[in-house]
Amino acid sequence: MKKFLIAGNWKMHKTTAEAVSFAEEIKAKNLENAEDVAVLAPFTQLSELGKALAGSGIKFGAQNVHFEPSGAFTGEISVPMLEEIGVDYCIVGHSERREYFGETDKTVNLKLKALIAAGITPILCVGESLEVREAQGEQTFVASQLIADFEAMPISDVAKVVIAYEPIWAIGTGKTATPDQAEEMCAFIRGVMGGMYSNEVADQMLILYGGSMKPSNAADLLSKPDINGGLIGGASLKADDLAAIADAANALK
Ligand code: PGA
Numbered sequence: 067m068k069k070f071l072i073a074g075n076w077k078m079h080k081t082t083a084e085a086v087s088f089a090e091e092i093k094a095k096n097l098e099n100a101e102d103v104a105v106l107a108p109f110t111q112l113s114e115l116g117k118a119l120a121g122s123g124i125k126f127g128a129q130n131v132h133f134e135p136s137g138a139f140t141g142e143i144s145v146p147m148l149e150e151i152g153v154d155y156c157i158v159g160h161s162e163r164r165e166y167f168g169e170t171d172k173t174v175n176l177k178l179k180a181l182i183a184a185g186i187t188p189i190l191c192v193g194e195s196l197e198v199r200e201a202q203g204e205q206t207f208v209a210s211q212l213i214a215d216f217e218a219m220p221i222s223d224v225a226k227v228v229i230a231y232e233p234i235w236a237i238g239t240g241k242t243a244t245p246d247q248a249e250e251m252c253a254f255i256r257g258v259m260g261g262m263y264s265n266e267v268a269d270q271m272l273i274l275y276g277g278s279m280k281p282s283n284a285a286d287l288l289s290k291p292d293i294n295g296g297l298i299g300g301a302s303l304k305a306d307d308l309a310a311i312a313d314a315a316n317a318l319k
Pocket of ligand 1: 075232236237238239240276277278279297298299300301
């Protein structure tokens with residue numbers, strides 16, 4: 067049976083009260099595959115969101131973390147702080163963090179290792195810009211991100227990372243990669259991981275597509291063999307839409 071993860075990335079949206087009412091709404095849908103669904107929320111919502119989702123099977127997580135366990139890093143949140151709340155997932159290296167907040171492959175690498183050590187599943191984002199895609203450099207670019215992001219990671223930890231292929235030109239633009247373009251890159255990523263580690267490990271990995279996924283295009287994307295789910299921004303803000311995407315995945319199991 068194919069494995070899926072349908073993860074909503076709320077970015078900087080919703081108050082805690084809105085997050086809790088979303089949780090009530092999605093819980094009421096009694097999703098058949100609730101454990102395949104996750105909501106990645108702003109830090110301030112996590113504690114209440116976790117409580118609101120408790121018992122539903124639906125997972126939750128953060129969108130960023132610092133790699134040091136504590137220290138003089140004003141404004142940052144550490145892995146032990148997330149652990150205390152009981153998050154399941156944490157996004158690492160989203161293109162918005164790489165572009166606006168100075169995230170580098172070096173910090174991504176440190177964050178992946180810190181999260182894995184704490185048993186929190188990282189969702190690592192990789193993907194190329196429009197400029198790189200137009201120059202047909204997407205494979206070289208994404209391979210170099212993967213090599214740097216997984217530097218010195220032992221093979222036993224590799225499949226603990228979820229990878230999300232998110233072409234920057236498709237994020238928040240309404241411009242989705244075609245199912246074939248998305249599949250091509252997700253298969254390529256699996257191949258790179260196979261080459262770096264082993265095909266067995268690569269086959270165990272969850273590789274998601276992200277970039278304007280919505281109920282109307284989800285089934286086509288999710289039916290591709292190397293696409294194990296989605297990292298969904300805009301369409302994850304409504305419980306109806308996230309549930310419809312989860313249903314599309316469930317129907318393909
Ligand atoms: P989008 O965002 O679905 O709004 O394109 C996806 C993401 O940035 O993770």
